[in-house]
Amino acid sequence: MNGLAILIPIALGMGLFGLAAFFWALKSGQFDDCEGAAARILIDDEGDRLP
C-alpha cells in the first residue's frame, strides 16, 4: 500500500504535465493554422538554400 503514496503523485504529475503542455501549445498559437502546419512539412526548403 505504501507504493500508492509514490505511484499516485507520479500518475497525477504526468497527467498534469500533459495538460500543462497542451495549454502551452494552445497559448503559443500552435492551433491557429492546422491546415498550414500539415502542409508545411511538404515544403522542400533545403533545395537551393544549402551553403
Added chain:
Amino acid sequence: MKAPARQLADGAAETVLIVPSMHCAGCMAKVESGLSAVPGVNAARVNLTARQVVVRHAPGMRPLALVEALGAIGFPAQPRGDDIAPPPSAAKALLAPLAVAGFAAMNVMLLSVSIWSGAEGATRELFHWLSALIGVPAILYAGRVFFASAWTVLKHGRTNMDVPISIGVILATTLSLYEVFTGGADAWFDGTLMLLLFLLAGRTLDAAMRDKARAGVDALLRQAAPGALVVGRSGAVDWLAARDLFPGMIMRVAAGERLAADGEIAAGSSRFDNSLLTGEAAPVAAGPGDAVHAGTLNLEAPVDVRVTAAGQGTTLAEIARLMGAAGQARSRYVRIADRASRLYAPAVHTLAALTFAGWMLAGAGLHQSLVIAIAVLIITCPCALGLAVPVAQVVACGALMRSGIMVKDGSALERLAKVDRALLDKTGSLTMGRPLPDPAVLDSLDAEEAGVALALASHSRHPLSRALVEALTTRQVAAQDLTEVHEEAGHGLTALWRGVPVALRRPNMAAGMAATLDIGGRATWLIPFADRLRPDAVEALAELSALGITASILSGDNAAAVAETARSLGLTAQAAASPADKQDAIARLQRSGRNVLMVGDGLNDGPALAAADASIAPGGASDVGRQAADCVFLGDSLLAIPRVVRASRRTTAVVRQNFVLAIGYNVLAVPLAMAGRVTPLIAAAAMSISSVIVIANSLRLASAAKGADQ
C-alpha cells in the same frame, strides 16, 4: 492608401495580406520566399487556414509594394482591413475546458476503477478525497460553459439543454462532496466529469464545423474585397478600399473588374454587365457622361469613372437596407435540440422529484431518497442527446464540404430538410452568369485554328478571352507558338503565327457579344458569346421535383429573356422582379404554409436569400449573395442543390434515430435508477455505451453527399 501596417515595438512594421489563391504547400513556399526576397522585408509567415500572410517589414514600406511583389509571382493579394479580419474562433474557447474535463475524467476514472474493484476503508476514503480534489475544480472550470448559458436563458424565463445539465452536474457534485466528507460508499465525480467531457466534445465539434464553413466563405468573400484603383491629381495610381472612396474621385476600372462605387464615365467607353445588380443578362453600353453602378462588371475596355456616390448613397446601400428587414423567418426558427430540451427538461425533473417523493413516502430516509433521486438525474442527463445533433451535422457538413458545398451552420441543414418549394434566380444561378463561346463554332474550328485562338486569348485578361481560354482548355486544345503578341485595349489581340498575321478582335458590327478570329489566308471565324444554362440544370430540376420540391423562376431580367429560359426548362416564371418584389413573392408563399428555398447570386437576390427559409448561392455570386445564403456551392453543376437537400434530409433522419436511441437507453436505465439499483459503475458504463452508439450511427452520414441512389 490608408496604411494597414501596424507598428511593432522593435521598430519594424507588420502588414497582413490576404492571398485567396493559396491552397497547398507549394503556394506557401512560393509566397513566403517571394516576399522574403523583397528588400525591406524581414519575415513572412503564411496562415493557410485563413489564406493570409503576415509580413514583418521596415516601417517605411508601402503595402502596395508587397501586393505588387506577390502579383509578380502570380498571387493576387489585398491588404487586410479591419472589417475583414477573421471573426474569433468559436471552437478555440472550448478547447481548454475540453482538455481539463478529459484530464480530470481519466484520472478520476482510474481511481474509481480501483474503488469498484474492491478498495475498502481508508484506501477508499483516500481515493474519494483525491477524486474530489481533482474533480471539483475541474467541474467548476469545464462546467462554466454550461452554467453561463443556463443562467442566461433562466434570467429570461426560458430553458434550454444547458439547464438540466447544469442542475444535474451541480446536484451530483454537491452530493458527492457530502459523501466524501461523511465517508460514504459512492461518489459520482467520474460520471459527472465524463458527462461534461462528452457534452463538451459535442459542443466543440459543432463550433469547429461552424468555424470551418465560415473560414471557407470568408476566403471567398476576400477574393472580391471591394475597392478601386484611384487616379490622383499628379497621375499617381493607388488602390483604395470601397469605404474610402469619395464623390469626385476618379476610379480606373480595367476590363473584367467590378465597379466599387456609383459614378459617371469620365473617359473611355465600354459595355457593362448589370446582371448581379438587376438580373439583366444583356450587357449595356456606356460612354462618357453615362451613369454606371457599383457592382456592375466592366466587360470590354478600361474606363475612368468619376465617383458620384459612395457608401450610403449607392444602390448597394438600398439593398442592404432591405436585407436588414429580412431574415425574420430564420430568427424565428428553433433548432431541433432546443425543441427537444423544451420537452425533455421538465420530464426529467418531474421524474427525479417523483422518485424523491416516492422513496420518502415508502419510508426511506432523507439521505437515501436524495441519493436515488440524484442517480435518476445523472442517468437521464442528456449525454447522448447532447451528441445526437452536433455529431450528425458535423459528419454531414464534412461530407458536403468535401464535395464542394459549404454549409454555414447546423441550423441551415435542419431548415433545408423542410424545404418544399424552390425559387431560382435566372442570371448567374440557373445560367452561368458569364458569357461563354458558342460550342458549335468551337467544334468546327480545326486543331490549328483552335490552337491559335487559345494562344491569342491566353495573352488577355478580357472576360471574353478568359472564357475562350477556359472552354478551349477543357477541350484539350494545344496552344500554337505566337510571336509579337500585341493587345490593343477595346479592340483585340494581334500576333504573328508562322509568319502569318493572326488576330482575335471585336467584330465591326456588334450584335450581341462576339469575337472574330482572323488567320491570314483563311476564312474568318465569328465566335458568338452568350450566357448559357449551367450544365445539369435539367437533371437538377428533375431531381428536385423527384424530391417533392416545386421549382419556379424568380428573375429581375426582362420578360422575353426569362420566358426563353423558362420554356427550355419547363418552369413557371416571374420576370422583372425588383428586390422588394422577390421578398414579397417569398412572403406570400410562406404565408400559404410553404417552406421556401431561394437560389440566387446577385445583389438583387440578397434580401430574398435572407428572407427565405433556406438559401443557396453559387460560388461565383456577389459578396452580398454569399453572405446572405445558408450554403455556397463551388463549381458549375446545379446538381449541388438536390444533393444538399438530400443530405440535409438524411441528416435529419439520423438525428431522429439518435434521439430514439438516446431516449431508448433512458427507458431502460430510468426504471433501474428509480428503483435505487444504479451504482456509479452502471451509470458510467451506460453513459459511454449510449454515446458510442449515437456517434457510430452518425458516422453513417459520411456518404451523405454522394449521388441520388443513397
